[in-house]
Amino acid sequence: MQSEIAIFDIDTCEDRTVLVPDRHIEAPNWTPDGTALIVNGGGALFRVALDAPELARIDTGFAERINNDHGISPDGTLLAISDQTETGDSAIYLLPIEGGTPRRITARTPSYWHGWSPDGSTLAYTAQRGSGYQIHTCSVEDGAETAVTAGFDHCDGPDYTPDGEWIWFNGERDGAVQLWRVRPDGGSLERMTDEETVNWFPHPSPDGRHVLYLAYAPGTEGHPAERHVALRLMPAQGGLSRKLLDLFGGQGTINVPCWAPDSKRFAFVRYQS
DSSP states (O other): OEEEEEEEETTTTEEEEEEOOSSOOEEEEEOTTSSEEEEEETTEEEEEETTSOOOEEOOOTTOOOBOSOOEEOTTSSEEEEEEOTTTSSOEEEEEETTOOOOEEOOSSSSEEEEEEOTTSSEEEEEEESSSSEEEEEEETTTOOEEEOOOSOSEEEEEEEOTTSSOEEEEEEETTEEEEEEEOTTSOSOEEOOOOSSEEEEEEEOTTSSEEEEEEEOTTOOSOOSSEEEEEEEEETTOOOOEEEEEEEEOTTTSSSOOBOTTSSEEEEEEEEO
């Protein structure tokens, strides 16, 4: 599958291609300074400078089995990665944004990073601790873990609102996958969508106005790749969503936070056979 890294402008509803790499690429993050994207592919991590786009590999030390759950600290100094080189199962690590030796954060596996609190102190992730995956958080300082959700068949994609008051995520109950939000302490759980589509990976915009998400066709199981999907936008306080774009993608398209700092654009990956 050919990967195409692209940027969508929500004001003009137009997208442009940034780079068509010679390898499979997933999950763009946008750096807080607005100059580059971070993507993964083949177990490695790459920086794509927007003024001269090409894949520049980031030194991740021993971590050579990085998946598509990675992201950047609010102050732009650290990278969170999810890697299974050491344990054979995904654990979360931190390393300097310019590259270096990863420091393990989560003691237990499997753990898949997805969000960073605005104050930089806490990570949000999905993890299996018994039956099913639920949303957890942990301290960046000592890795102390807290379960945020319970009772779902499966949860994924947690991402903080810019004020830190909510964590958005996709949750499955009774075969339906919808978007939810919850307070970081696990309180005030709210379902935010009620649609026929199978909705994944909600990402609140930095200005707090919108939530971007990935919509699969009704009946889709999991979050597979190589599917006809849509990117949709909804108000941050809930309400009707609107379709921005149809594309061939799914897994790898917007797994992680992908908004530009100005909240006017976001990065994504689509695929061509």
